[in-house]
Amino acid sequence: MFSQDRGHGMQLLLHLFIIINISNSVQSACRIDINADLSNVSRMILHPYSSSTDGYRFYLPPAGQGSLNLLPNQELAFACPLGLYEHARCVSGTAFEFSTHSRQLNVSDITCRRQLKPIVRNLGKCNNNEFNHLGVGVTLRIDSTTHEFIKLMDFCFNPILRIPQYAKFLLMQGVENGQRNVKRQNFTCSTFFGNLSQNFEEIYNKRNQYQKLNQLLGSRNLTEKYLNMSASSDLFLAKGHLAAFIDFVYYSQQQATAICENTAPMWQALRKNNWRKLENMIRQYANENGIDLTIYSGTYNVLRLNNTAGEMVPIFLTIDTEGRNIVPVPQLFWKIVYDRLMRQGIVFVLINNHDSNLTPSHYEVCQDVCNRTDSWFQNLDRKQIQMGYIYCCNVNDFLEATNVVSEFREIVVGLLT
Numbered sequence: 377m378f379s380q381d382r383g384h385g386m387q388l389l390l391h392l393f394i395i396i397n398i399s400n401s402v403q404s405a406c407r408i409d410i411n412a413d414l415s416n417v418s419r420m421i422l423h424p425y426s427s428s429t430d431g432y433r434f435y436l437p438p439a440g441q442g443s444l445n446l447l448p449n450q451e452l453a454f455a456c457p458l459g460l461y462e463h464a465r466c467v468s469g470t471a472f473e474f475s476t477h478s479r480q481l482n483v484s485d486i487t488c489r490r491q492l493k494p495i496v497r498n499l500g501k502c503n504n505n506e507f508n509h510l511g512v513g514v515t516l517r518i519d520s521t522t523h524e525f526i527k528l529m530d531f532c533f534n535p536i537l538r539i540p541q542y543a544k545f546l547l548m549q550g551v552e553n554g555q556r557n558v559k560r561q562n563f564t565c566s567t568f569f570g571n572l573s574q575n576f577e578e579i580y581n582k583r584n585q586y587q588k589l590n591q592l593l594g595s596r597n598l599t600e601k602y603l604n605m606s607a608s609s610d611l612f613l614a615k616g617h618l619a620a621f622i623d624f625v626y627y628s629q630q631q632a633t634a635i636c637e638n639t640a641p642m643w644q645a646l647r648k649n650n651w652r653k654l655e656n657m658i659r660q661y662a663n664e665n666g667i668d669l670t671i672y673s674g675t676y677n678v679l680r681l682n683n684t685a686g687e688m689v690p691i692f693l694t695i696d697t698e699g700r701n702i703v704p705v706p707q708l709f710w711k712i713v714y715d716r717l718m719r720q721g722i723v724f725v726l727i728n729n730h731d732s733n734l735t736p737s738h739y740e741v742c743q744d745v746c747n748r749t750d751s752w753f754q755n756l757d758r759k760q761i762q763m764g765y766i767y768c769c770n771v772n773d774f775l776e777a778t779n780v781v782s783e784f785r786e787i788v789v790g791l792l793t
């Protein structure tokens with residue numbers, strides 16, 4: 377009796393095991409591990425029949441998974457920027473068969489010869505016709521007559537002061553498990569960044585920062601309050617990015633963030649502490665909640681510091697070819713995080729000043745609503761000025777107070793908590 381039952385149970389288990397095994401192998405005949413199988417020369421992996429011209433054109437991993445799992449015979453498009461564009465179907469494992477030359481290739485061998493380079497396009501004006509609307513992404517050559525631009529980011533760029541007002545992009549839910557086996561590129565400046573009297577790397581050189589601050593503030597003492605020339609100190613201005621390299625899944629997308637138009641001077645001590653933690657938190661949020669977030673990431677105003685005469689003077693890092701101050705140090709960095717489906721959003725604002733004597737309320741452009749949510753600040757002390765003081769606002773309050781996104785068309789009905 378007992379043994380019979382057990383036997384039956386065993387059979388059932390065996391049966392279940394087979395079903396699970398079969399259904400597993402049916403569900404994913406191919407598996408592309410984003411870090412083990414892809415490199416810095418891998419082709420872009422795209423939906424083969426998509427009409428998307430933005431980030432959704434890419435075949436993306438779901439939240440919480442570091443791989444793409446494909447059905448037998450499922451098709452993908454493998455493309456190089458302005459190069460090959462071919463369909464291939466999943467055979468098994470990492471093997472794909474190309475219809476064009478009926479050859480099987482291991483996905484790690486599906487590569488491009490040329491190095492990936494971001495494309496920056498002029499898309500007109502923004503900020504009430506004052507600034508330049510730029511689109512940044514990659515261009516596909518579908519065939520000899522059809523080109524397609526995949527836009528990954530929109531920028532509203534101030535061409536006089538050479539500073540982005542904001543970047544807008546989609547933060548995909550699978551981003552937490554994006555490609556990490558690649559090196560970041562140096563920033564390259566497109567013609568939209570304009571002519572400079574110094575090259576871009578020189579602008580951010582510490583010696584240049586010292587000279588410029590000393591000239592604006594009028595004393596070494598005041599300069600050294602903000603800037604420490606010791607190589608191990610974080611008191612200097614770094615190339616702060618609006619869209620982070622790891623805000624995108626694939627290297628082919630990530631490299632589009634390495635453009636000068638995506639940078640503004642941010643104190644390194646803030647950048648590597650609370651700002652980085654906040655960015656991690658936002659990516660985690662997308663992953664844990666399985667939602668794609670719309671991000672607007674930008675700058676506001678110019679940081680003013682006390683000079684020897686006791687006046688608050690605006691801080692810039694360099695001059696243009698006509699001697700006018702350009703590349704301002706922003707007073708605030710901000711991020712609007714928006715869930716389009718729920719129509720909920722929140723703004724995080726960073727005070728770009730590490731002076732522990734500053735009064736945060738002097739930098740508050742809207743009412744701090746951080747205490748209406750507890751999901752964002754588990755790993756960071758947001759009120760530590762020397763690590764980066766961060767406060768939160770309602771999207772509508774913030775935009776009304778600053779008008780930094782005059783073309784904002786999203787409807788926000790609640791706080792994203």
Ligand SMILES: *[C@@H]1O[C@H](CO)[C@@H](O)[C@H](O)[C@H]1NC(C)=O
Pocket residue numbers: 416417491559
């Ligand atoms: C790609 O990676 C290889 C090996 O890690 C490296 O030698 C090469 O410089 C990288 N190329 C680019 C463009 O990053």
Ligand SMILES: *[C@@H]1O[C@H](CO)[C@@H](O)[C@H](O)[C@H]1NC(C)=O
Pocket residue numbers: 412413469470471482483484
């Ligand atoms: C495919 O490439 C990966 C990485 O280079 C390698 O580990 C794997 O053995 C290859 N698979 C086949 C079937 O050749």
Ligand SMILES: *[C@@H]1O[C@H](CO)[C@@H](O)[C@H](O)[C@H]1NC(C)=O
Pocket residue numbers: 562577
């Ligand atoms: C990248 O920039 C650094 C300075 O920040 C420079 O030393 C290095 O040579 C640059 N690398 C390339 C490949 O241009």
Ligand SMILES: *[C@@H]1O[C@H](CO)[C@@H](O)[C@H](O)[C@H]1NC(C)=O
Pocket residue numbers: 570571
């Ligand atoms: C930048 O410099 C080049 C060469 O010096 C010049 O031809 C061009 O007109 C300049 N562009 C701007 C926007 O000043």
Ligand SMILES: *[C@@H]1O[C@H](CO)[C@@H](O)[C@H](O)[C@H]1NC(C)=O
Pocket residue numbers: 595597
């Ligand atoms: C600069 O700082 C030093 C040390 O803190 C102080 O002794 C000196 O009087 C200061 N100089 C000026 C011009 O404020």
Ligand SMILES: *[C@@H]1O[C@H](CO)[C@@H](O)[C@H](O)[C@H]1NC(C)=O
Pocket residue numbers: 600604605606608609610
């Ligand atoms: C500058 O930074 C170094 C290294 O962090 C530190 O030892 C030194 O005390 C700092 N200097 C000043 C004036 O704060």
Ligand SMILES: *[C@@H]1O[C@H](CO)[C@@H](O)[C@H](O)[C@H]1NC(C)=O
Pocket residue numbers: 682685686687
């Ligand atoms: C600026 O300097 C003046 C005179 O030295 C001082 O009274 C004032 O408190 C300073 N302001 C700030 C914000 O540090």
Ligand SMILES: *[C@@H]1O[C@H](CO)[C@@H](O)[C@H](O)[C@H]1NC(C)=O
Pocket residue numbers: 744747748
């Ligand atoms: C949140 O902060 C506001 C203003 O700082 C305060 O008036 C309110 O009591 C706080 N609410 C909670 C729940 O702590």
